[in-house]
Amino acid sequence: MLRRTFLGLAATAALAFTLGSASADPLPDLKGRTIVAVTENAYFPLNFTDPKTGNGIGWEYDAMNEIGKRLNAKIDWKTSSWDAMIQAVQGGQFDIGMDGISITDERKKQVAFSDPYMVSEQFMLVRKDENRFADAKSFAADDKLLVGAQSGTTNYFVSVSDLLGGNDKSPRMKLFETFGASVQALKAGDVDTVLMDKAGAQGNIAASPDSFKITGNGLGHDEFGFILKQGSDLVAPVNAALAAMKADGTLDALSKKWFYDYQAAAK
Secondary structure, eight states: OTTOOOOSSOGGGTOBOOOOOOOOSOOOOOTTEEEEEEEOSOBTTTBEEOTTTOOEESHHHHHHHHHHHHHTEEEEEEEOOHHHHHHHHHTTSSSEEESSOBOOHHHHTTSEEOOOOEEEEEEEEEETTOOSOSSHHHHHHOTTOOEEEETTSHHHHHIIIIISTTOTTOTTEEEESSHHHHHHHHHHTSSSEEEEEHHHHHHHHHHOTTTEEEEEEEEEEEEEOOEEOTTOTTHHHHHHHHHHHHHTTHHHHHHIIIIIIHHHHHO
């Protein structure tokens, strides 16, 4: 997707919010309307399956549920593969989609975007004992090294541009159906790095501290937004709710919960 990429609560997390100033005007009242929301449920910590309950949880779940509460709307959650999500939202199967989706001009031709709610950089997640390379340049210089990615994602596009010299046909790229599968391939030694935002990388390190580390500096820079059908009457209400949540600290609180506190509890 160009999909995934964070600036602000702390410099070490490279996380920040980029909404404009919030209005003091009352939020729209959707009068109990049902909003069908979709996510892949596989992008920690934005959306993933709670290992204890089997339910979908994460930053985007909490943010969307809060938006529904503020707009007097019911959120009906669905899941979809990433490959099908944009087309399904475009076709009206779902009202709103989220999966750490990067805002791009190409995607704007297909769907409408909410205001951005995060920006992020990609980092190289590697095995704990990796010593053959220390940054994107040294990785690119060794043609024996492999990168894993999920096709069509930000991770994929930044890997092509920053690690493979722009060659999207490079045999050094190994594609996986899910983001989690690429991380497992890294752990097993089938690939040598996987790109992800820093908070996501820290989450994987917290879950497997003996397996992974981050190497090198941040790569790429993307804004995340919710996707909606072009012309959707939900764009303005969702943007208003996001602006209010930024202004009153709710977005910051959600980021602390999912990018810091949840990881700490997992250690």
